[in-house]
Amino acid sequence: MSQPLLSDDDLQRLSEFLYRQTGMLFGPAKRYYIERRVADRMAAAGAGGFGAYFAVLRADAREREALINAFTVNETYFYREEHQLACLSGELLPDLIRGRTPGDKVRIWSAPCSTGEEAYSIAIWLLENWRMVDAYNVEIIGSDIDTRALEDARAGFYGERALSRLPEALKGAYFETAKRHHRWRIIEDLRESVTFTPANLVDAASLAAQGLFDVIFCRNVLIYFDDASRLTAANNLYDRLAAGGYLCLGHTESMNRISERFVTRRFADAIVYQRPEQGP
Numbered sequence: 001m002s003q004p005l006l007s008d009d010d011l012q013r014l015s016e017f018l019y020r021q022t023g024m025l026f027g028p029a030k031r032y033y034i035e036r037r038v039a040d041r042m043a044a045a046g047a048g049g050f051g052a053y054f055a056v057l058r059a060d061a062r063e064r065e066a067l068i069n070a071f072t073v074n075e076t077y078f079y080r081e082e083h084q085l086a087c088l089s090g091e092l093l094p095d096l097i098r099g100r101t102p103g104d105k106v107r108i109w110s111a112p113c114s115t116g117e118e119a120y121s122i123a124i125w126l127l128e129n130w131r132m133v134d135a136y137n138v139e140i141i142g143s144d145i146d147t148r149a150l151e152d153a154r155a156g157f158y159g160e161r162a163l164s165r166l167p168e169a170l171k172g173a174y175f176e177t178a179k180r181h182h183r184w185r186i187i188e189d190l191r192e193s194v195t196f197t198p199a200n201l202v203d204a205a206s207l208a209a210q211g212l213f214d215v216i217f218c219r220n221v222l223i224y225f226d227d228a229s230r231l232t233a234a235n236n237l238y239d240r241l242a243a244g245g246y247l248c249l250g251h252t253e254s255m256n257r258i259s260e261r262f263v264t265r266r267f268a269d270a271i272v273y274q275r276p277e278q279g280p
């Protein structure tokens with residue numbers, strides 16, 4: 001049998017490093033997943049063994065970024081969990097603009113946005129389904145820890161799989177028909193209307209740089225975290241919500257076992273978590 005690339009100690013050191021940097025927990029059962037990714041990074045960095053690679057990792061911020069990018073799971077697609085988008089236009093936004101005046105800002109955050117499908121879906125959904133979209137100054141930000149995914153989000157090229165849930169008419173309206181390598185490009189107007197920026201859910205300072213939001217979509221990432229990093233992320237997101245702002249999680253995720261600070265709101269289309277109007 002061939003020697004494993006990492007000793008048990010190496011595996012633990014690397015897992016702890018990734019956990020501290022990202023909140024994602026890769027236990028010993030993920031040895032194969034970890035070794036495949038770290039082998040690629042060791043080859044790219046020209047490191048002969050794990051000890052040498054770990055020294056590079058400690059000294060070089062760009063290698064840390066490349067390693068993190070290699071470990072993220074970026075699965076996403078347009079109009080994922082569409083019922084939450086219906087809740088956004090049907091319930092959350094009408095509630096949030098009560099007491100505001102046309103022209104006011106409404107800030108929506110896709111965190112994490114992966115390669116951009118979620119943030120662009122929010123933009124398309126609102127253009128199609130929220131009749132007040134032109135009356136308010138809607139700002140959509142997408143952020144992720146994975147800087148390579150963010151580059152793809154900014155470029156805006158997508159394959160058939162990412163677009164498979166999007167109605168054909170919307171594909172025609174919001175994507176350029178000129179295909180490159182069988183990919184469709186989201187139109188320039190939309191690319192310019194969404195801002196993509198790095199932010200780490202377990203690093204309060206990187207989130208604080210984005211300001212306060214009315215609605216945050218934090219979907220399908222907490223499943224990769226353990227209880228401690230889920231709580232850190234929940235507190236960080238709470239701090240980024242304006243009073244009365246809403247947090248949407250993925251359908252397999254629930255705030256109830258993580259934090260009691262949010263009010264659980266059950267709407268017809270989705271369960272959403274709200275920062276109370278008053279309170280710390």
Ligand SMILES: C[S@@+](CC[C@H](N)C(=O)[O-])C[C@H]1O[C@@H](n2cnc3c(N)ncnc32)[C@H](O)[C@@H]1O
Nearest residue numbers: 022072075076112114145146200201219220221
């Ligand atoms: C499965 S995707 C989910 C994308 C989108 N929200 C959706 O539901 O389709 C998970 C994303 O979480 C990102 N991620 C993992 N840890 C993160 C962290 N600590 N901070 C920010 N993003 C993180 C990954 O880079 C990946 O792009």
